[in-house]
Amino acid sequence: xxxxxxxxxxxxxxxxxxxxxxxxxxxxxxxxxxxxxxxxxxxxxxxxxxxxxxxxxxxxxxxxxxxxxxxxxxxxxxxxxxxxxxxxxxxxxxxxxxxxxxxxxxxxxxxxxxxxxxxxxxxxxxxxxxxxxxxxxxxxxxxxxxxxxxxxxxxxxxxxxxxxxxxxxxxxxxxxxxxxxxxxxxxxxxxxxxxxxxxxxxxxxxxxxxxxxxxxxxxxxxxxxxxxxxxxxxxxxxxxxxxxxxxxxxxxxxxxxxxxxxxxxxxxxxxxxxxxxxxxxxxxxxxxxxxxxxxxxxxxxxxxxxxxxxxxxxxxxxxxxx
Ligand code: SF4
Numbered sequence: 001x002x003x004x005x006x007x008x009x010x011x012x013x014x015x016x017x018x019x020x021x022x023x024x025x026x027x028x029x030x031x032x033x034x035x036x037x038x039x040x041x042x043x044x045x046x047x048x049x050x051x052x053x054x055x056x057x058x059x060x061x062x063x064x065x066x067x068x069x070x071x072x073x074x075x076x077x078x079x080x081x082x083x084x085x086x087x088x089x090x091x092x093x094x095x096x097x098x099x100x101x102x103x104x105x106x107x108x109x110x111x112x113x114x115x116x117x118x119x120x121x122x123x124x125x126x127x128x129x130x131x132x133x134x135x136x137x138x139x140x141x142x143x144x145x146x147x148x149x150x151x152x153x154x155x156x157x158x159x160x161x162x163x164x165x166x167x168x169x170x171x172x173x174x175x176x177x178x179x180x181x182x183x184x185x186x187x188x189x190x191x192x193x194x195x196x197x198x199x200x201x202x203x204x205x206x207x208x209x210x211x212x213x214x215x216x217x218x219x220x221x222x223x224x225x226x227x228x229x230x231x232x233x234x235x236x237x238x239x240x241x242x243x244x245x246x247x248x249x250x251x252x253x254x255x256x257x258x259x260x261x262x263x264x265x266x267x268x269x270x271x272x273x274x275x276x277x278x279x280x281x282x283x284x285x286x287x288x289x290x291x292x293x294x295x296x297x298x299x300x301x302x303x304x305x306x307x308x309x310x311x312x313x314x315x316x317x318x319x320x321x322x
Contacts, residue, residue, distance in 0.1 A: 083108060
């Protein structure tokens with residue numbers, strides 16, 4: 001496995017065969033796999049960790065049927081509320097900034113933002129940019145070229161739109177929009193000059209080959225940042241009975257992504273606490289960023305424990321310089 005990081009560090013791309021070897025390696029090789037990912041992480045990011053805070057700015061009422069999502073048309077039980085006010089969104093950013101977050105991620109449920117919603121979100125982004133030392137990201141669903149341009153002009157740094165899984169497996173998890181729709185939004189984001197945050201959700205029932213296809217699709221799409229979610233099955237969703245991935249499997253996935261996307265931000269995201277358990281700190285040997293203070297509809301272990309975990313594992317938090 002060390003030979004793999006030698007090759008990556010010398011500028012060669014790893015192949016699908018290499019990625020398969022990582023994902024299929026056994027638990028006895030886990031530390032060797034992580035060491036390989038860590039050497040690449042060290043080269044590009046040192047020991048720094050960036051914290052991201054999610055603002056669930058509009059929850060529920062979604063027309064789409066993503067099978068994993070507690071806010072989908074087919075699920076029940078998640079809170080439901082319309083888009084928050086500009087001042088509430090800015091207040092969330094202020095709290096995130098005080099907590100030492102590098103980036104504030106504004107997320108809304110739904111297929112795509114309405115123009116009125118976009119106007120309000122652009123106003124919030126303008127104010128955050130003017131008032132606070134924190135970077136911004138928005139995750140608002142499918143986007144038109146005009147909408148991406150408006151967000152870029154408002155000063156948004158980054159837009160999130162996950163591919164989630166492979167092209168082959170995508171119709172198994174959503175039928176109200178297509179993989180091609182997602183790729184189109186990824187292209188629109190890049191064309192508008194925004195950074196693209198596009199990642200994945202593992203543990204949906206996909207195969208090893210789906211995981212490899214996804215990693216290479218993210219590289220081809222030019223994803224600047226890759227949030228890596230592990231399914232923590234939500235009650236009242238179609239995937240409620242899906243078993244959680246084991247910690248070793250999650251760590252091999254993170255290591256594989258680090259080797260396929262050596263200089264891209266890899267963020268350990270939803271499902272970190274639930275799927276990795278006591279192995280959580282090991283994720284930082286591949287990932288260079290993480291969410292804190294929980295996720296969209298689930299809580300996390302909390303800021304104090306996250307900060308302690310980072311420090312005790314020998315990593316260093318990085319804030320924003322402006
Ligand atoms: S993931 Fe987004 S688009 Fe899909 S059901 Fe949930 S809120 Fe809707």
